[in-house]
Amino acid sequence: MSDIVSISSPRLxxxxxxxxxxxxxxxxxxxxxxxxxxxPAFWNGRSPLLFPIVGEAKGNRIRxxxxxxxxxxxxFARTATFALVSSDTMxxxxxxxxxxATRRQYPFEFRLDVTYRIEGxxxxxxxxxxxxxxxxxxxxxxxxxxxxxxxxxGKPRAAHQIVFDQDETAPIRRPIDGLLxxxxxxxxxxxxxLALHDGLFExxxxxxxxxxxxxxxxxxxxxxxxxxxxxxxxxxxxxxGYLCIEPWQGYAxxxxxxxxxxxxxxxxxxxxxxxxTFGMSISVDVRDGGDA
Numbered sequence: 001m002s003d004i005v006s007i008s009s010p011r012l013x014x015x016x017x018x019x020x021x022x023x024x025x026x027x028x029x030x031x032x033x034x035x036x037x038x039x040p041a042f043w044n045g046r047s048p049l050l051f052p053i054v055g056e057a058k059g060n061r062i063r064x065x066x067x068x069x070x071x072x073x074x075x076f077a078r079t080a081t082f083a084l085v086s087s088d089t090m091x092x093x094x095x096x097x098x099x100x101a102t103r104r105q106y107p108f109e110f111r112l113d114v115t116y117r118i119e120g121x122x123x124x125x126x127x128x129x130x131x132x133x134x135x136x137x138x139x140x141x142x143x144x145x146x147x148x149x150x151x152x153x154g155k156p157r158a159a160h161q162i163v164f165d166q167d168e169t170a171p172i173r174r175p176i177d178g179l180l181x182x183x184x185x186x187x188x189x190x191x192x193x194l195a196l197h198d199g200l201f202e203x204x205x206x207x208x209x210x211x212x213x214x215x216x217x218x219x220x221x222x223x224x225x226x227x228x229x230x231x232x233x234x235x236x237x238x239x240x241g242y243l244c245i246e247p248w249q250g251y252a253x254x255x256x257x258x259x260x261x262x263x264x265x266x267x268x269x270x271x272x273x274x275x276x277t278f279g280m281s282i283s284v285d286v287r288d289g290g291d292a
Contacts, residue, residue: 003018003019004016004018004024005084005092007087007088007089007090007091007092007116007117008089008090008118009090009118009119009120009121010029011029011120011121012027012029012118012120012123012284013025013027014026014123016092016116018082018083018084018094019079019081019082020048020049020077020078020079020081020082021082021096022046022047022049022078023046023116023123023125023145024038024046024047026123026282028121028152028284032152032153033148033152034147034148034151034152034222034282035047035145035146035147036146036147036148036241036242039241042237042240042241042242043146043237043242045078045144045146046146047143047145047146048074048077048078048144049077049078049114049127049141049143050074050075050077050078050140050141050142050246050248051074051076051077051112051127051129051139051140051142052071052075052076052077052110052139052140053071053075053264054075054140054142054231054249054250054251054252055073055175055178055179055180055250055251055253056073056074056178056179056252056253057071057252057253057264058257058258060072060073062106062264063259063261064107064108064260064261064262065260069104069105069106069107070104070105071105071106072105073178074142074144075105075106075140076105076106077096078144080096080101080102082095082096082114083095083096085113090117090118090119091116091118092115092116093113093114093116094113094114094115095111095112095113095114096111096112096114097111097132098110098133108131108133108135108137108139109131109132109134109137110129110130110132110133110139111128111129111132112127112129112130113127113128113130114126114127114128115127115128120283121283121284122281122282122283123281123282123283124279124280124281125143125279125280125281125282126277126278127141127278128275128276128277128278129141129270129275129276129277130270130274130275131270131272131273131274131275132273133272134272135272136262136269136270136271136272137269137270137272138261138262138267138268138269139268139276140248140249140250140251140267141248141249141276141278142229142233142246142247142248142249142250143226143229143246143247143248143278143280144233144246145244145245145246145282146242146243146244147218147219147222147242147243147244147245147282148241148242149196149219149240149241149242149243150219150241151218151219151221151222153221155219155220157196158197160196160218160219160243161193161194161195161196161218161220162193162194162196162216162217162218162234162245163192163193163194163216163217164189164192164193164194164212164213164215164216165192165213165214165215165216166192166212166213166214167189167191167192167212168187168189168192168194168208168211168212169187169212170187170208170210170211170212171184171185171186171187171210172184172185172186172187172188172207172208172209173185173207173209174204174205174207175203175204175207175252176255178252179252179253179254179257180207180251180252180253180254180255181255182255182256188200188206194234196243198236198238198239199238200234201235201236201237201238202238204235205233205234205235205244205246206233206234207232207233207251207252208231208232208233208234209231209266211230211231211232214226214227214229216245217285218243218245221284221285222283222284222285223281223282223283223284224245224247224280224281224282225281225283226279226280226281227279228249228277228278228279229247229248229249229278229279229280230248230249231247231248231249231250231251231266232245232247232248233248234246247280248266249266249268250265250266250267250268251266
């Protein structure tokens, strides 16, 4: 089995690892890197996949049918080894099936297929979660790509912003000891624009749990689209050279939540034999990205 698969078009190239089925490199048509390099001095991730939970559960434990299971932040997919199902020059699909190791953390039968497809200057990422068991399966899923900050198109770091496709007037949440704050905070978005600076992230991620947009433009050059993902996290470590733009279905357990996994806000119930699909895309605006 290949440990790394490369896919490309003349305008975009990507590399995906069997470790976590993680996107580990993304380059425009000129060979400029768009994805963070995983420098462990700040954060060794690049674009992990979050499944079967997003964020943390209280005490790193979930409860299912009265039993407790220990599970780490963002679940286990990001540290699992996926099998390569198929690949060609512009597309690859990876698979993770339930196993003894996953059942110790999450007592459900599932199949997770993740497909990366390049079309022109766009990378499309699609995750299909299938319930292969006999009971309704609560699941969450999230994407976590770390894009370079600054992007390689000449603008200084301080000039970068996010422009949402809708007004984002609803309050946001913050992480409190890894859980979702009960408190709500005024949105930092003004006229659809979020001016980026390290001070935004001194208290951790910005969590948009009441999100109007399903698309945004970062740094005037990269569009991130997530048509069916209702939640969004934006995060960096102050001073680091990346910005994580994270479309989610689900989020960390709210402060004080101690119920069954199926009652955890943001979880999706998947019926036996059914499949739930999650997706996002990253595309380079050719007007700003040169040959990308």
